Amino acid sequence: MSMESEYVRATLLDRNGSGREVAWPEVESWHPRQGVLWLHFDSACEEVLAWVSDSSELPTVVKEALLAKEVRPRTLAVGDGLFLALCGVDPKHKARRESRVSIRIWVEENRVISIGKRRLLAEEDLISRLSSGCGPRGTAALVVSLADLLVLRMGDRVDDFEEKVDELEDQLLEWSVKDLGANLVQFRKRTIALRRYLCLQREVLTRMQQESAPWFDEGSHILLADINERLQRHIDDIDTIRERAAIAQEELLSRSSEQLNSRMYVLSMVAAIFLPLSFLTGLFGINVGGIPWAQAREGFLVFCILLVAALAGQIAFFYWKKWL
The missing domain is CATH 3.30.460.20 (CorA soluble domain-like)
Structure with a gap:
């Protein structure tokens, strides 16, 4: 070597x-x-x-x-x-x-x-x-x-x-x-x-x-x-x-975990807000007789006002419960 x-x-x-x-x-x-x-x-x-x-x-x-x-x-x-x-x-x-x-x-x-x-x-x-x-x-x-x-x-x-x-x-x-x-x-x-x-x-x-x-x-x-x-x-x-x-x-x-919980909370609020609105639109959209305002010219406008009122009421309720 x-x-x-x-x-x-x-x-x-x-x-x-x-x-x-x-x-x-x-x-x-x-x-x-x-x-x-x-x-x-x-x-x-x-x-x-x-x-x-x-x-x-x-x-x-x-x-x-x-x-x-x-x-x-x-x-x-x-x-x-x-x-x-x-x-x-x-x-x-x-x-x-x-x-x-x-x-x-x-x-x-x-x-x-x-x-x-x-x-x-x-x-x-x-x-x-x-x-x-x-x-x-x-x-x-x-x-x-x-x-x-x-x-x-x-x-x-x-x-x-x-x-x-x-x-x-x-x-x-x-x-x-x-x-x-x-x-x-x-x-x-x-x-x-x-x-x-x-x-x-x-x-x-x-x-x-x-x-x-x-x-x-x-x-x-x-x-x-x-x-x-x-x-x-x-x-x-x-x-x-x-x-x-x-x-x-x-x-x-x-x-x-906090970020995930925050995002899940937002999604839950969105789902909670639109759930009643989806229910109402689904209910008024069925093809049977007796639907209110079905023949009235102002029926769609009245129904939209109803949806806005329902949405405002939900938001007010969420704020009162301090969920928002």
Whole structure:
């Protein structure tokens, strides 16, 4: 496998906060004394999948977990190593389900292997910190920093959702019922999905705190607790957003019901007004003898006056009953 490939990135940490990208031949000759090695692969590359499967010397259960196509956030301890399945967000696909990107990580004392479908901004941020000399100093710090940046980027998505629900509330008076209702349903589905992944991520971080890997120091446990607390705040914010969206949807349904009731009321009034008139015209239109004014020249005029009087009387009665 060639390091010129866009599907592979290898970074060597010097344990002093700095890191540099290394070529694949240097990866193959790497020794733990040189520093912590972080390998990040794109799962879209068949060559990467073949290397993980055949040449990585990882436990079988870890290989299967790393190569799995769909992995929910979870953690698995294997010997002195730790497998993590986390998720991040891709800002290029905010409105799509694919905006959530799974990243699988295998952590050893001196080596970290991560595989993802697309490169996340959290990874770019971490590489930038290492390049500037203010990055993590060890394996545990690397994993915790990556988890921290993933949660930070999820905070951006929560902020996007807050702006979206503000927009939907503002458009509640402007949009048609059909358009706004469909948008609210879609928005609620997205918030539910994000909350589910955030809760799973919180469980993973909680489990990480409970693991007793020898390379996981006390400081990393403290940082994980802080990250977990911020993640819980994001979950609380998502719950608030879901409640606001539910209230907006209830208001929309209520307004729709009011419009329907109003239209049905108008139709009922029209039917009630014309029912007696229809009765009279039908009664006087039957072809039998004895119809009043049948032979009178003024009969039609008298009958029209009768209808107008009946109509006026009905309207007066409706106003007296406060039905109009």
